Amino acid sequence: MNEYQYLAISIGPIYATLQRARRTRELWVTSYLFSRLMELLYDQIESVASEILAPFPPTQKPKGLYGAGVYPDRLFAIIPDVSDEKISGIIKEAIKALTAECLTPVRKNEIAEAIDFWEGYLRVEYLIFPSDLEGGSLLLELNDRLDTLELQPTYFEEEPKVNYLTVLLNDPYEAKIWDHLKSSGGSYRFLNGDNLFQRSIFPSTGILGTFELHEKDAEGFRKLYSKAREEALKEDVKEDDQTLELLYQKLEKKQDNPFHSSVQPYHKYFCIVHADGDSFGKTLNSLTNNEAVKKFSEKLAGFAEQAADTINHFGGKPVYIGGDDLVFLAPVRSAVGTVFDCIQKLIAGFNAIPDLDPRPTLSFGVTITYYKYPLFEARDLSYGQLADRAKNFVRSNGKEKSAIGFRLLKHSLAYFEGIISGQHEQFEYLTGFTRTTESLPEAFLSSVMFKVDTLKPLFETLAKEQDLTIEKLDALFENYFNEPIHRTYQRQLGMVKQLILAVFSDQPSIKADGVLIPVNRMENLYATLRILDFISPKIQPVYESVE
Secondary structure, eight states, X not given: OOOEEEEEEEEEOHHHHHTTOXXXXXXXHHHHHHHHHHHHHHHHHHTTOSEEEEOOOOSSOGGGGTTOBOOOSEEEEEOSSOOHHHHHHHHHHHHHHHHXXXXXXXXXXXXXXXXXXXXXXXXXXXXXXXXXOOHHHXXXXXXXHHHHHTXXXXXXXXXXXXXXXXXXXXXXXXXXXXXXXXXXXXXXXXXXXXXXXXXXXXXXXXXXXXXXXXXHOHHHHHHHHHHHHXXXXXXXXXXXXXXXXXXXXXXXXXXXXXXXXXXXXXXXXXXXXXXXXXXXXXXXHTOOSHHHHHHHHHHHHHXXXXXXXXXXXXXXXXXXXXXXXXXEEEESEETTEEHHHHHHHHHHHHHTOSSOSSXXXXXXXXXXXXXXXXXXXXXXXXXXXXXXXXXXXXXXXXOBOOEEEEEEEOTTSOEEEEEEXXXXXXXXXXXXXXXXXXXXXXXXXXXXXXXXXXXXXXXXXXXXXXXXXXXXXXXXXXXXXXXXXXXXXXXXXXXXXXXXXXHHTOOOEEEETTEEEEOOHHHHHHHHHHHHHHHSOBSSOOOOOOO
């Protein structure tokens, strides 16, 4: 086999930069910054490479993907005899172009200083690697080498006088990079009610949470929002937070409010979701040549575009979609279902990627939190649900990962969390319950949880003896779940029964330091029932008081 010369590029520091985000627009900018850098690098490397193996460029432009960053943090190419100086020059040109897009007009004369800052801040590592390897084994080898290079820290010879990342985050909508997200005539600031939910605008967490209400009556929502905005401006308050406070006050009143029977506690909450592919190493190992690598990269790019459509249709906002790696913000519910329905569609789309053997899976981390909760902390909690729980999930049959770890963090800071397999009946019953429920009395699931708690010793004994069957559950439910509210909602009660059976039919564990720690199934059941209770509309909503 002929020996090729390969180029591998890695960019960063991604995590440290994402940590700087305090608002949704900042989260988008800090993520998109790196996608845009890789896009610029891709365009220039393409001119000198014999062939780029990965990533595969999207067929749609960023506007068509709702501004989501779709370029990953690594690039692999076959190159002729290209010097280090040539690659270094390409990197400098890409950073220079990115700098021009990140500068606000009032600082346009500071281009030289800004370039110096970004060259010191951004970490673009590369290696030129002669090898006779091909296919997935090559990518695994290059990835291992890049992992070592990524340990290099950001370096400044002397402390910069101006931190241009801070400048960008303080005023991102004035920088040219914002053009990749906003539509012509669109505006982030929401001063014009008609712009509230344009698909190309990045909403605040509070606006995101109320998306379902806007779907019900767009004109009524705009009027309420406009009134709240006018009152905030009269008080000389320019921050969106005050407008949202006034908006929520209007939504919770019966007078002059078309939503008085529709507003739910979850409308003050938003979701942040992380997803990542599982067992990709095994799939890469199956790719025997470079052509197979390119086709694999193309399939992932196709999934990224489909995922952007799925998230946007749900009412969410994709922040980053790099093949198997997703980050997005979403409402708890929209007209098409709950955030878990959205996840189910993403899983189905991922599973439909053709001709992958062995087939990888997706794992998710979900945090549902109050709209005022610090965004960077919510992001960390969501990532923790993915990295620490879902990616270490093991079912009793030995199947690993392919899980959804979730946490609901209430306004009072009380929280609960659970974990379910994306390939198990438990997830099907969770999503099925929410789809069959228009609205429920507040007491329905509360009474179910109370009864389950009463029967906890019996459930645990039957589960331990592996003797929990549908027949025994039928008898238990007939004897204990026989109040009028249970008889009225037989269909929903039947789904709860199936959910309980699904939870106790498996004994999953979470791997920590190589040790399998069994998941407490009763706690997991409570968490699942409580998340169902929270995301299900109530006939007579009770507004959550400040705790």
